Amino acid sequence: xxxDARRLGVLVALGGGVLLLLWYLAxxxxxxxxxxxxxxxxxxxxxxxxxxxxxxxxxxxxxxWTFYPSLxxxxxxxxxxxxxxxARKLYLMGAFGLGLFLLTLLxxxxxxxxxxxxxxxPLLRRYSLGLGSYATLAFSLYLLLLARLFSPGxxxxxxxxxxxxxxxxxxxxxxxxxxxxxxVMKRAPGEAQGLREALMLKLDLxxxxxxxxYSPLVNPSGFLQSLLLxxxxxxxxxxxxxxxxxxxxxxxxxxxLILGAIAAMLVGVYLPGxxxxxxxxxxxxxxxxxxLWGALPGxxxxxxxxxxxxxxxxxxxxxxxxxxxxxxxxEYKFFGRTLYLPFKYPxxxxxxxxxxxxxxxxxxxxxxxxxxxxxxxxxxxxLLGLLGYLLLRxxxxxxxxxxxxxxxxxxxxxxxxxxxxxxFGPDLTSVRLNGAFLLALMALLFFHFYVFRTVGGYExxxxxLAPKAAEYGGVASGRKMVLIMFLAGxxxxxAATHYVLGGGIDEYRLKQALPYSVGFDGIAVALMGQxxxxxxGLAAWLFGILLTGGLQxxxxxxxxxELVAVLQALIVLFIAAGGFLPRYFTDPLRAAEVELRExxxxxxx
Amino acid sequence: MNLDAAFxxxxxxxxxxxxxxxxxxxxxxxxxxxxxxxxxxxEGIILFGALTAAVVVERGEHLLGPGPHPWLPWVGVxxxxxxxxxxxxxxxxxxxxxxxxxxxxxxxINLLALGAPSLVLAYFYGNATNxxxxxxxxxxxxxxxxxxxxxxxxxxxxxxxxxWVLFKTPFGLRLxxxxxxxxxxxTLGVDxxxxxxxxxxxxxxxxxxxxAYLAIGFLNQFVRGMSAGMGFISLAAMIFGKWHxxxxxxxxxxxxxxxxxxxxxxxxxxxxxxxxxxxxxxxTVLVLAGFMGKSRPPAAVGRPYEK
Numbered sequence: 001x002x003x004d005a006r007r008l009g010v011l012v013a014l015g016g017g018v019l020l021l022l023w024y025l026a027x028x029x030x031x032x033x034x035x036x037x038x039x040x041x042x043x044x045x046x047x048x049x050x051x052x053x054x055x056x057x058x059x060x061x062x063x064x065w066t067f068y069p070s071l072x073x074x075x076x077x078x079x080x081x082x083x084x085x086x087a088r089k090l091y092l093m094g095a096f097g098l099g100l101f102l103l104t105l106l107x108x109x110x111x112x113x114x115x116x117x118x119x120x121x122p123l124l125r126r127y128s129l130g131l132g133s134y135a136t137l138a139f140s141l142y143l144l145l146l147a148r149l150f151s152p153g154x155x156x157x158x159x160x161x162x163x164x165x166x167x168x169x170x171x172x173x174x175x176x177x178x179x180x181x182x183x184v185m186k187r188a189p190g191e192a193q194g195l196r197e198a199l200m201l202k203l204d205l206x207x208x209x210x211x212x213x214y215s216p217l218v219n220p221s222g223f224l225q226s227l228l229l230x231x232x233x234x235x236x237x238x239x240x241x242x243x244x245x246x247x248x249x250x251x252x253x254x255x256x257l258i259l260g261a262i263a264a265m266l267v268g269v270y271l272p273g274x275x276x277x278x279x280x281x282x283x284x285x286x287x288x289x290x291x292l293w294g295a296l297p298g299x300x301x302x303x304x305x306x307x308x309x310x311x312x313x314x315x316x317x318x319x320x321x322x323x324x325x326x327x328x329x330x331e332y333k334f335f336g337r338t339l340y341l342p343f344k345y346p347x348x349x350x351x352x353x354x355x356x357x358x359x360x361x362x363x364x365x366x367x368x369x370x371x372x373x374x375x376x377x378x379x380x381x382x383l384l385g386l387l388g389y390l391l392l393r394x395x396x397x398x399x400x401x402x403x404x405x406x407x408x409x410x411x412x413x414x415x416x417x418x419x420x421x422x423x424f425g426p427d428l429t430s431v432r433l434n435g436a437f438l439l440a441l442m443a444l445l446f447f448h449f450y451v452f453r454t455v456g457g458y459e460x461x462x463x464x465l466a467p468k469a470a471e472y473g474g475v476a477s478g479r480k481m482v483l484i485m486f487l488a489g490x491x492x493x494x495a496a497t498h499y500v501l502g503g504g505i506d507e508y509r510l511k512q513a514l515p516y517s518v519g520f521d522g523i524a525v526a527l528m529g530q531x532x533x534x535x536x537g538l539a540a541w542l543f544g545i546l547l548t549g550g551l552q553x554x555x556x557x558x559x560x561x562e563l564v565a566v567l568q569a570l571i572v573l574f575i576a577a578g579g580f581l582p583r584y585f586t587d588p589l590r591a592a593e594v595e596l597r598e599x600x601x602x603x604x605x
Numbered sequence: 606m607n608l609d610a611a612f613x614x615x616x617x618x619x620x621x622x623x624x625x626x627x628x629x630x631x632x633x634x635x636x637x638x639x640x641x642x643x644x645x646x647x648e649g650i651i652l653f654g655a656l657t658a659a660v661v662v663e664r665g666e667h668l669l670g671p672g673p674h675p676w677l678p679w680v681g682v683x684x685x686x687x688x689x690x691x692x693x694x695x696x697x698x699x700x701x702x703x704x705x706x707x708x709x710x711x712x713x714i715n716l717l718a719l720g721a722p723s724l725v726l727a728y729f730y731g732n733a734t735n736x737x738x739x740x741x742x743x744x745x746x747x748x749x750x751x752x753x754x755x756x757x758x759x760x761x762x763x764x765x766x767x768x769w770v771l772f773k774t775p776f777g778l779r780l781x782x783x784x785x786x787x788x789x790x791x792t793l794g795v796d797x798x799x800x801x802x803x804x805x806x807x808x809x810x811x812x813x814x815x816x817a818y819l820a821i822g823f824l825n826q827f828v829r830g831m832s833a834g835m836g837f838i839s840l841a842a843m844i845f846g847k848w849h850x851x852x853x854x855x856x857x858x859x860x861x862x863x864x865x866x867x868x869x870x871x872x873x874x875x876x877x878x879x880x881x882x883x884x885x886x887x888x889t890v891l892v893l894a895g896f897m898g899k900s901r902p903p904a905a906v907g908r909p910y911e912k
Binding site: 181185249251300303304305306307309310311313314315317318321322324325328329332333334335336517520523524527559560562563564565566568569570572573575576577578580586 | 645695699700703704705706708709710712713714716717719720721723724727728733833834837838840841844874875876877879880882883886887889890893894895
């Protein structure tokens, strides 16, 4: 068995070996790319793969200026790792590596800017660093992680943060496997001469795929689009997470979403009245219908002991049938008699009538800048509401009430304040982000308050952790089960408001294209977010980014969007397996053992 | 509304055909749950099996050229069984070795089965929804007009066979012991983990077989989502059949009849097709709600075992 310090040395050496290999094999920067992913690959070993051409005047000498210092840095790191007390030195080297990466980035950007500055139109448009440079970044982070891990209390530090470590590690593993899938499924563009170039092309293909997947982070319309796609995922993620918290597995979010959509459509199309009445009623109807559809398996479990997993799945299929029944035809035959339904819009396509304008949730431009002027209503309401909640030191009820009142005042005052004129480009206004996103944020707040700040939420969590003990402690578990599933279903039903009332699928109506399978994606969101509101919000956003980026991957590389679905499934699988990390990352008892042991060691020293 | 003899004969054979994949999968689920592991991944495994069978046979035809190759479908069947077993093995590793929540692990595999086939189809055929049609389907055995796929015969033959294995062999005794009381079985020297691995992989092989039946016995191509909840219905049938081969035979026949009725009623003016399609799912809900008397699952089912 290796001693601790030696193990650290071996781990650093292994990582360093991988880094060196990647530096040799992978491109460091890609100044120019064509549409299909073909590009000019730069590598410090004098290798330019001539796929496409660089404009005259591009200088790649900077590459050597960053490469040799990096090499020296790696050598020094490898030596320092074997000296006594290496952890602190590795912190320094890690920080130094981050600096080196930043330097590489700056020099590269400067060289691109130099070419583009002289031209009328930017000559280099699709440019980015390559895997070689990113490997430097990754190795620096790895060094920082190792340094923390091998300094006193390091393991306990990581184990305490297992709610973040396990999902992130699973994401990393899934990404690695996803990279292998891409490499197998897709031929790299360009002609390779020899094994090394072939490898370089493959590595570049994988890097480019992930760059595209995460591209919504750096482009404004992609960013809005990622929020749009995150909106329903927040709802369904919460719907699954609420079930998990209460010890129930809700796979019924797709069905609950469908029922919510049907109810929202019925109110939105057929209820006349002013906006202030119809819109809230339509939203409530969606929540209620989804909730009742969710409560059904809850009741079946409480009353008959029927397992909720299979029942919710069956209800998904039944809901899908009901959905088709309503919108696919106006005329059905029952035992020879004909039944006429008013729901389907005339024409070939299966869809409902359009939602009346009064029942539509406003588009984001109407919320941010109604009438072309930037409005302060929402930000002020948010700010004052938060202040009202935080400043009052009384019971929870008082604080929430105060927050709501202050928020309302902020909304009115902000609405009256005049704002500067703004206009958005067509690429931004075409993104159909709508007010349902705010509803989703409110749902996150509701989840937090209900689950972590009320007696009902305490009972719910008690039931999830130890059902028998909870029942002994006075929780009416049957009734509670129905309530949990009702609330979960209501959350999933609200996801439908985004699609039907908010026009999230291009039209304000029920369509066959309603993507109710986002209900399943909610499982991945809940697991990735570890059933906490902040986690669910971030996980939903991550998947929103990946789904948006998936479209780019499909568009530019011709790789099926389902790659994202596969990544999601792998993440769920790996999180279920605890990221294949040691047991103390998944088992709270063993985690406590680790902490105790480290504390004892610290005292013993 | 006149239903003649032809309707009832068609309904009978349709029932047999609809029952076959359910029966195969439910028997598999029985082996898995008897060993103490819930396998909700059967739904996804059916899809993986179907995909494998269709792709293997189609690629085989692509390589060998057209023309009848009577042995080719059987290669597809073997491939489906192998892939089914492999996918189930993943579920086994995650839920037995890494003690994951068995339902979450299986759900991950089901999610994978929603996305992964599209990647494979895009790779081979350039579209994301279905494979090319195969020329070499599984043969039909039996007299003219009443011929059935060999897998139909096999499924019904497996009922007495699995009864014998489960209740009359030492292997069956150990499998049941591991699912009822793993600690006791362990004390007696039974390798709990090994028995559970065998149970889960066996369920995967059978579900893969069901998938092969769907893809190259029932149809002649893979279509996205073609399992349509059969894996889940099989699990309900298994519960309804009280984890016993004979019970499972009758319960899957009930579900098969429900599906067959739904199919035979389509195009008639009795009930609208979109509603009739929900029939088997409705039956599942009703059955699970206990219109069946109480049934007791293996005592250790769903619990990871720790030495």
